[in-house]
Amino acid sequence: MSRTASPTAHPAERILLGPGPSPVPQRVLRALGAPTLGHLDPQYLAIMDETCAMLREVFQTKNALTFPVSGTGMAGMECCATNLVEPSDEVLVCVNGVFGLRMKDVIERCGATVHTVEAPWGDVFSNEQIADALEKHPKVKLVGIVHAETSTGAHQPLEGLAEIVHARGALLLVDAVTSLGGHELRVDDWGIDAIYSGTQKCLSCPPGLSPVSFGDRALAKMDARKTKPQSWYLDVSMLRKYYTGGGGGGRVYHHTAPINMTYALREALTIVLEEGLEARIARHAAMHQRLRTGLAELGLGYIPTRSLHSLNCIRIPDGANDAAVRTRLLTDYGIEIGGGLGVMAGKAWRIGLMGHGASVRNVDLVLAALRACLR
Numbered sequence: 001m002s003r004t005a006s007p008t009a010h011p012a013e014r015i016l017l018g019p020g021p022s023p024v025p026q027r028v029l030r031a032l033g034a035p036t037l038g039h040l041d042p043q044y045l046a047i048m049d050e051t052c053a054m055l056r057e058v059f060q061t062k063n064a065l066t067f068p069v070s071g072t073g074m075a076g077m078e079c080c081a082t083n084l085v086e087p088s089d090e091v092l093v094c095v096n097g098v099f100g101l102r103m104k105d106v107i108e109r110c111g112a113t114v115h116t117v118e119a120p121w122g123d124v125f126s127n128e129q130i131a132d133a134l135e136k137h138p139k140v141k142l143v144g145i146v147h148a149e150t151s152t153g154a155h156q157p158l159e160g161l162a163e164i165v166h167a168r169g170a171l172l173l174v175d176a177v178t179s180l181g182g183h184e185l186r187v188d189d190w191g192i193d194a195i196y197s198g199t200q201k202c203l204s205c206p207p208g209l210s211p212v213s214f215g216d217r218a219l220a221k222m223d224a225r226k227t228k229p230q231s232w233y234l235d236v237s238m239l240r241k242y243y244t245g246g247g248g249g250g251r252v253y254h255h256t257a258p259i260n261m262t263y264a265l266r267e268a269l270t271i272v273l274e275e276g277l278e279a280r281i282a283r284h285a286a287m288h289q290r291l292r293t294g295l296a297e298l299g300l301g302y303i304p305t306r307s308l309h310s311l312n313c314i315r316i317p318d319g320a321n322d323a324a325v326r327t328r329l330l331t332d333y334g335i336e337i338g339g340g341l342g343v344m345a346g347k348a349w350r351i352g353l354m355g356h357g358a359s360v361r362n363v364d365l366v367l368a369a370l371r372a373c374l375r
């Protein structure tokens with residue numbers, strides 16, 4: 001008796017050039033298959049410590065409280081919000097795309113009053129706009145902003161913002177899910193108080209962990225809480241006892257860390273640091289430029305005024321069939337790109353050049369495939 005393989009038995013090897021996940025190097029996949037240790041095994045704790053130390057390098061921070069939250073990027077967002085926001089707080093969230101909207105939703109669920117400052121999708125905020133909003137809402141204790149708005153491809157500058165926020169007695173929270181490991185990001189130099197990211201974008205690791213980092217001001221706000229965070233799973237006062245041994249009591253079991261994902265993240269970070277952060281950021285810039293030049297030759301233009309390197313959001317040309325083109329890219333070329341999200345649905349294609357995916361080979365391939373599909 002013969003058995004035909006189920007079409008789902010062996011996942012295809014796609015070329016992942018969408019908004020995430022990004023292509024994962026074999027080295028990282030192999031790391032996943034190492035023997036599972038116990039979460040309190042000294043060897044595992046040493047691996048976790050190495051991972052956190054490498055995360056500090058990539059975030060460019062000395063923050064002791066830097067660790068991977070169990071869960072994808074959204075878990076990092078929830079972790080920061082849940083721990084930094086108390087029900088009576090007023091918060092300002094900068095909204096210029098889907099992820100700003102999500103941050104508003106998540107923070108509202110913490111019981112806070114959320115004010116927004118808005119910019120058209122595709123645009124970024126000036127520091128003056130945010131300063132004006134803080135002037136209008138003097139009780140704001142936290143300002144949330146997205147560094148890399150993956151829904152629109154907009155690259156938000158962050159230099160000088162923390163000074164404005166701190167002068168008002170507030171903290172700065174940054175979403176760096178699509179920028180960490182692909183764009184310049186200096187947590188300490190830029191005065192960022194709390195930040196979260198994801199493994200499956202520019203770090204080129206499978207989805208499943210969300211690196212976060214908290215500075216002294218953020219720690220002080222958490223320590224001064226009058227109420228417990230509503231999430232037990234994401235409560236940093238307990239998590240830090242496990243991840244850093246900090247907060248008293250040594251290493252204490254909280255939940256079973258995703259052991260094998262930690263191996264994968266450690267390997268992915270090793271690859272980042274072997275390449276060198278600066279060289280990696282320069283590679284993302286060069287690949288973005290190469291794609292932009294090729295797209296211009298095809299008559300394709302960008303939507304955002306200030307584009308990310310890791311995510312290229314382009315206008316779908318008149319007459320092109322959005323779904324048909326993406327289906328053909330996937331079936332004929334094995335290439336995944338993203339469609340538009342939110343108000344951009346049907347209007348935009350999102351081409352991610354993240355981590356391992358940001359290569360000459362992939363750029364030239366997606367350009368050739370697009371040329372064929374648009375003919």
Ligand SMILES: *Cc1c(COP(=O)(O)O)cnc(C)c1O
Binds near residue numbers: 075099146175178198
């Ligand atoms: C991808 C992304 C997230 C969410 O990450 P998940 O891993 O999908 O949970 C959050 N913010 C931004 C800017 C993102 O690009």
